Amino acid sequence: MENIVILGAGFGGLRAAMKLGRKTKWLTKRGYQVILIDKNPYHTYTPTLYEVATTSKETANYLDLKRVTTYPIAELLKGYNIQFRQDTVKNIDVRKGQIELEREGTLPYSQLIFALGAKINYFGIKGMEERCFTLKTLTDALAIRDAILDRIDTTKYDRDLNVVICGAGSTGVELTAELQEWFAELKKERGKCNIKTTLIDASPKILARLDGKVIRKAEKRLKKLGVNILTNSLVEKVAGDKITLKGDIRIRYDILIWTGGVEANPLTQTLPFRKTNSGVEVDKTLKAKLLNKRTKLKGEVYVIGDSAIFKDNRTRGSVPQLARPAISEGSIAASNIIKSIAGKTKKDFKPMDYPYIVPVGGKYAIVKLGPLVISGILGWILKGLIELNYLTSIMPPKRALKIWYAGLIMFMKNDRLG
DSSP: OEEEEEEOOSHHHHHHHHHHHTTHHHHHHTTEEEEEEESSSEEEOGGGHHHHTTOOTTTOOHHHHHHHHEEEHHHHTTTSOEEEEEOOEEEEETTTTEEEETTTEEEEOSEEEEOOOOEEOOTTOBTHHHHOBOOSSHHHHHHHHHHHHHHHHHSOTTSOEEEEEEOOSHHHHHHHHHHHHHHHHHHHHHOOOOEEEEEEOSSSSSSTTSOHHHHHHHHHHHHHHTOEEEOSOOEEEEETTEEEETTTEEEEOSEEEEOSOEEOOGGGGGSSBOBOSSOEEBOTTSBBOBSSTTOOOSSEEEEOGGGEEOEETTTTEEOOSSHHHHHHHHHHHHHHHHHHHHTOOOOOOOOOOOOEEEEOSSSOEEEEETTEEEEEHHHHHHHHHHHHHHHHHHSOHHHHHHHHHHHHHHHHTTOOOO
């Protein structure tokens, strides 16, 4: 049997696997099997991580949070004739068509979808990686929550507790706003100390790549919540309990969180493809572009999600590294593998003006749908419906509704109206 291998069970990888899974009878007759590989046994719904980081232990324990945020891959693939292997990728030899796995050794492939995502980029800021928290996994979110609660319990009454978030993209804004809401509740409950939240970014504006109306609404909301926003502020180094900004401006912190960006997965750096610090460049069919056209590959290689750089001619920029584009890319890559095997013309990936959501604390979210910008509680309701829609796309409706409702009730306990 020839192997169609998908590396990574994030939004794009899982969608590709499920699309190929619907064609496994057809593929098996032609001598192909589908294998999905991920280092974790579960798929993480990352848009809820900011809520996990601000959910008190009294509201939900670890198992409750894990249940509504991560979903076992083996269960998601029930009914699909797909092999799932929990393993870590050590190396890829695209000339030989082989993947080196930590546990299982060498795995050959004839078709490969690279969907391993990106890694955190600290931009060479001295001391940042050693002293900050990040928000990429469930473990990260719980670490932020536990560190904040620990600090609140140990901070002296005569000083403020300073929480600093570096990076005002979507993740930074969502987390900052929800933290501020949570801190207001903690202050009422514990009354021990005054908590100050500062959001820092090197760009002139928060949410730099998003629509201007979305930016203005988010900024207004953050200021209403009492967040201190510092833009045009480049972090140069972190030492002790202080970060130093350009101009020798120093800010003391108790909790430091980095949401400042990502860079290409290290595995891409050894591959003979055209690439940047952000990922691998792909063509219209999402196949990786060769650095040297004379290079001979054994098998096809597609790159999707955060690992892919696709130039959008409409915007003259790259397709954003968001869940919705990754899902679309996963569908196209899977379709093109089927078309390649069938000897048919491949489909082009056509970017669109993707809708997106920016939750900004409590029952308030900003939703961009084409030319429309919807904010407030209506945006928050739409956010919930979009989450339910995604869950029903990867699991049976009854189970999806159960998980969604459990998460809704749990996280609503965090949210205040206004």
